Amino acid sequence: MNCRQARIDLALCVGEDLPEAARRESLRQHVAQCPGCRAHYKRLRGMQRVLESSDRNRTYDVGGSLWPQLSNRIRRLDESPGPASRFNGWLPFVAVTAACAMLVVVMDLRAPSSGHSPSTEAIPRSMLPGPSMFPGTSQHQGQNTFLPVGRSQQGHAMYDLESAEPHGTQPAQLKVHEPPATTDQLTND
Amino acid sequence: MAIGQQQRAADMAEALDEGNPSSDARLVEDARLGDHEAFGQLVRRYERRLLRVIQRFVRDPDLAEDLAQEAFLRVYERLDQYDASRRFGPWMFRIGVNVTLDYLRRKKRRIWGMLFTDAHRDRWPDPPAADQRAERDLQQEVWQVIERLPEKYRIVLVLRDLEGFSTSEIAAILNRREATIRWRLAEARNRFQEIWERRLGTGAGANA
Numbered sequence: 007m008n009c010r011q012a013r014i015d016l017a018l019c020v021g022e023d024l025p026e027a028a029r030r031e032s033l034r035q036h037v038a039q040c041p042g043c044r045a046h047y048k049r050l051r052g053m054q055r056v057l058e059s060s061d062r063n064r065t066y067d068v069g070g071s072l073w074p075q076l077s078n079r080i081r082r083l084d085e086s087p088g089p090a091s092r093f094n095g096w097l098p099f100v101a102v103t104a105a106c107a108m109l110v111v112v113m114d115l116r117a118p119s120s121g122h123s124p125s126t127e128a129i130p131r132s133m134l135p136g137p138s139m140f141p142g143t144s145q146h147q148g149q150n151t152f153l154p155v156g157r158s159q160q161g162h163a164m165y166d167l168e169s170a171e172p173h174g175t176q177p178a179q180l181k182v183h184e185p186p187a188t189t190d191q192l193t194n195d
Numbered sequence: 196m197a198i199g200q201q202q203r204a205a206d207m208a209e210a211l212d213e214g215n216p217s218s219d220a221r222l223v224e225d226a227r228l229g230d231h232e233a234f235g236q237l238v239r240r241y242e243r244r245l246l247r248v249i250q251r252f253v254r255d256p257d258l259a260e261d262l263a264q265e266a267f268l269r270v271y272e273r274l275d276q277y278d279a280s281r282r283f284g285p286w287m288f289r290i291g292v293n294v295t296l297d298y299l300r301r302k303k304r305r306i307w308g309m310l311f312t313d314a315h316r317d318r319w320p321d322p323p324a325a326d327q328r329a330e331r332d333l334q335q336e337v338w339q340v341i342e343r344l345p346e347k348y349r350i351v352l353v354l355r356d357l358e359g360f361s362t363s364e365i366a367a368i369l370n371r372r373e374a375t376i377r378w379r380l381a382e383a384r385n386r387f388q389e390i391w392e393r394r395l396g397t398g399a400g401a402n403a
Contacts (some may be wrong), residue, residue: 017381017388021355023362025377053388057356060337072246073238076264077231080271 007036012043020050219283227274234274238267241284245291251353252295262298266291285367288360292350292368340390348383355380 007015015033018024024033037043219240225233242263249259249266269290277286341349354360354368362380366373 013385014378014381017384018377020384021380023355023377023380049392050384050388053384053391054356056333056337056391057387060333061357071239072242072260072264072267073235076238076267077235079264079268080231080234083268083272 007032009036009040009043012036012040013046016043016047016050020047020054220279223274223277223279223283226271234271237270237283237287241287242267245288248288248354248358249291249295251357252299262295263291266294269294282367285364288364288368289370292354296346296350336394337391340387340394343390344383344386348379348386351376351379352383352387356384 012033015024015029016037019030019033024030037047219237222233222237226237245266246259246263249262250256253259253262266287270287273290277283341352344352350369351365354365355362360368362376363373365371365380366376369376
């Protein structure tokens with residue numbers, strides 16, 4: 007046994023907390039031949055006496071029983087809604103949050119993918135007006151090689167975009183394939 | 196055996212040995228079934244001992260009572276989690292010690308260092324001895340040294356050397372192996388002795 011192990015065991019020994027008889031005997035033999043550990047043991051015993059004497063006359067403020075007040079709190083605890091009911095209180099909040107999340111998801115799904123230009127995203131093709139809205143523009147049908155829709159539809163879409171952004175840059179494909187006749191006609195209208 | 200040790204042993208017997216495990220288990224079972232009076236018996240059986248332990252860490256008696264009530268409330272709420280094959284006392288003290296330590300940690304977080312600097316200014320109950328001032332001074336000196344120990348050592352030292360729990364009971368209260376508790380206890384005693392001597396400025400001061 008070395009001094010380090012001996013000092014651990016000595017600290018247990020002063021409080022009669024060293025369980026094994028074999029260790030106690032080994033400790034006794036070490037202390038018998040080690041003045042440093044013997045002195046340490048004396049100091050530990052002094053420490054133990056200090057602890058005991060400091061606590062000998064200590065008193066505690068223990069008034070009446072806690073039970074009368076505690077029983078009232080327990081009764082209130084039992085009468086309060088249980089965990090399931092408390093959870094029910096969150097349901098409206100959870101439902102509204104879920105509904106908002108669903109709405110955001112649905113709107114996001116309906117929006118065009120990010121590869122499209124902003125101008126084409128503004129008005130989906132399905133929402134473009136039909137040929138009946140611009141009668142007399144059917145003579146330009148077939149000139150548009152970009153969008154497989156009627157010329158009148160194309161012309162109206164371009165008109166819309168230009169009027170929305172009169173000074174902005176238009177998408178290249180719209181300008182390249184812009185039929186002059188359609189523009190003239192729309193201007194004349 | 197010293198008077199203090201006799202008193203602690205008597206208290207321990209009152210709280211742990213006379214709290215018959217089988218009757219504890221029966222009371223717990225009755226309380227689980229809604230018998231408030233059964234839980235009341237458990238409270239009355241352990242409250243003095245629990246208050247003593249809590250007052251080791253929290254000097255204010257009113258605060259100690261609040262913490263004890265909180266501990267018993269948690270015990271009541273967790274009765275379903277109690278393993279009836281084990282002793283009720285250590286399980287209950289574990290909750291009480293945890294409630295107390297949680298409070299101290301929150302307090303320490305709020306004002307860092309307040310735990311050690313303010314604790315000795317808390318109100319101490321006056322000892323009935325004739326030389327009250329000397330007794331109180333010694334208590335405060337000792338407690339100031341105890342408070343300088345790291346928490347894991349301080350708890351073990353207090354529960355063993357001041358409250359008289361056995362190392363196996365402390366192991367059950369703190370949910371640690373008994374070997375761990377013994378190692379911490381040895382470390383706590385050695386550190387206490389070292390700090391005590393350094394405080395007195397002499398290597399032989401503790402022997403006085």
